[in-house]
Amino acid sequence: MTIELRKLTKRFGSLTAVDAIDLTVDDGEVLCLLGPSGCGKTTTLRMVAGLESATEGDVMLGGKRVNELAPREHNVEMSFQYYALYPSLSVAEHLAYPLHAEKLSASEINKRVAQVAKTLQLEKILRRTPSQLAEGEKQRVAVGRSIIRDPRCFLFDEPLSRLDVQLREEMRGEIKEVLQGLSRPTVIVTHDQLEALTMADRIAVMRDGRIEQVDTPHNVFQSPSNLFVAGFIGTPQMNLIRATLKGADGAGVAEFAFDGDQSLKIKVDPAVSRLSPGAKVTLGVRPRNLVMSAEPTEDSLSTKIDMVEPMGAETLAHMHDGYHSLRLVTDWRVPLAEGDHVHTRFPPNTTHIFTEDEQVLRSRP
Ligand code: ATP
Numbered sequence: 021m022t023i024e025l026r027k028l029t030k031r032f033g034s035l036t037a038v039d040a041i042d043l044t045v046d047d048g049e050v051l052c053l054l055g056p057s058g059c060g061k062t063t064t065l066r067m068v069a070g071l072e073s074a075t076e077g078d079v080m081l082g083g084k085r086v087n088e089l090a091p092r093e094h095n096v097e098m099s100f101q102y103y104a105l106y107p108s109l110s111v112a113e114h115l116a117y118p119l120h121a122e123k124l125s126a127s128e129i130n131k132r133v134a135q136v137a138k139t140l141q142l143e144k145i146l147r148r149t150p151s152q153l154a155e156g157e158k159q160r161v162a163v164g165r166s167i168i169r170d171p172r173c174f175l176f177d178e179p180l181s182r183l184d185v186q187l188r189e190e191m192r193g194e195i196k197e198v199l200q201g202l203s204r205p206t207v208i209v210t211h212d213q214l215e216a217l218t219m220a221d222r223i224a225v226m227r228d229g230r231i232e233q234v235d236t237p238h239n240v241f242q243s244p245s246n247l248f249v250a251g252f253i254g255t256p257q258m259n260l261i262r263a264t265l266k267g268a269d270g271a272g273v274a275e276f277a278f279d280g281d282q283s284l285k286i287k288v289d290p291a292v293s294r295l296s297p298g299a300k301v302t303l304g305v306r307p308r309n310l311v312m313s314a315e316p317t318e319d320s321l322s323t324k325i326d327m328v329e330p331m332g333a334e335t336l337a338h339m340h341d342g343y344h345s346l347r348l349v350t351d352w353r354v355p356l357a358e359g360d361h362v363h364t365r366f367p368p369n370t371t372h373i374f375t376e377d378e379q380v381l382r383s384r385p
Pocket of ligand 1: 032035037055056057058059060061062063064211
């Protein structure tokens with residue numbers, strides 16, 4: 021069973037909420053739709069569930085177009101952030117509830133409840149009602165209720181947004197484990213990148229109704245395909261600095277000039293040799309990849325530390341060179357003080373280059 025979206029589009033009047041997206045989610049795969057508020061994540065999910073009609077394009081489930089079918093016939097399970105549990109029903113009754121409509125025998129229902137309770141470690145609390153449950157247990161009951169019917173695929177809309185930070189961390193792992201064991205396609209909508217990076221097999225990053233990149237969590241982080249994904253994924257945010265290419269050799273050693281007359285020379289992707297001297301680019305470097313040096317080097321910018329933020333094992337330094345702000349993360353033991361002048365070295369190979377059209381410059385696709 022796969023979910024396949026082909027040129028899927030949704031317009032609300034003059035607003036294009038979802039703009040010709042193509043996406044395939046395979047059996048057993050967990051795909052996270054990630055993007056800022058209003059980018060079209062929920063609308064996409066609702067079209068898969070049949071709760072919203074597509075303006076154009078196809079929703080294919082298991083190779084069959086389902087656009088015209090009623091939501092029930094899509095046979096998908098959609099869970100929302102607000103998991104309403106009935107105060108008078110026990111955990112076992114909540115789990116059994118979706119099965120009553122399927123007209124299963126009592127023994128089959130009991131068997132499935134026992135299976136799901138085991139998967140989600142609810143066996144010891146099957147007789148309890150919601151008022152006797154902790155938040156994480158309620159969340160697990162909600163997940164159990166979603167998976168018990170054995171639908172063709174699972175759709176989750178911000179499943180963890182109601183939970184506190186610690187519980188989210190626990191549940192991310194738990195839900196991922198459960199979903200991996202189900203061999204069904206799953207789509208999770210979230211605006212929380214940590215949730216996407218930890219739970220997804222692949223992430224589709226959305227902006228303004230379009231998919232900007234679909235890739236593994238590792239690749240969207242390490243190899244963003246454009247400026248938007250580079251800036252959206254990763255905390256603290258990637259440094260993105262405007263520069264002008266002075267020149268480059270065939271091996272990718274390039275010199276860049278910055279506002280304020282500073283320049284630096286570093287090895288970047290050899291594709292830089294495709295650009296002409298004078299080309300405007302944006303250099304992207306993760307704060308954890310920048311390195312401090314006491315002495316000036318040909319690959320560094322001279323900067324001043326504005327603010328030092330301790331973050332436990334690491335320290336975040338906010339610095340500037342008079343024209344650009346930079347963020348650098350280093351080990352907490354490195355002594356840093358506001359007002360210090362330091363030289364900030366750009367790393368070879370992990371400095372990304374984005375061209376004027378905001379796309380990454382890369383030799384390999
Ligand atoms: P959020 O994370 O805030 O839920 P989202 O990425 O899920 O955002 P959608 O809810 O899909 O975004 O909305 C996409 C766009 O479509 C938004 O601009 C929203 O205002 C608009 N929209 C959604 N539903 C409707 C509707 N029924 N009528 C008109 N506009 C709508």
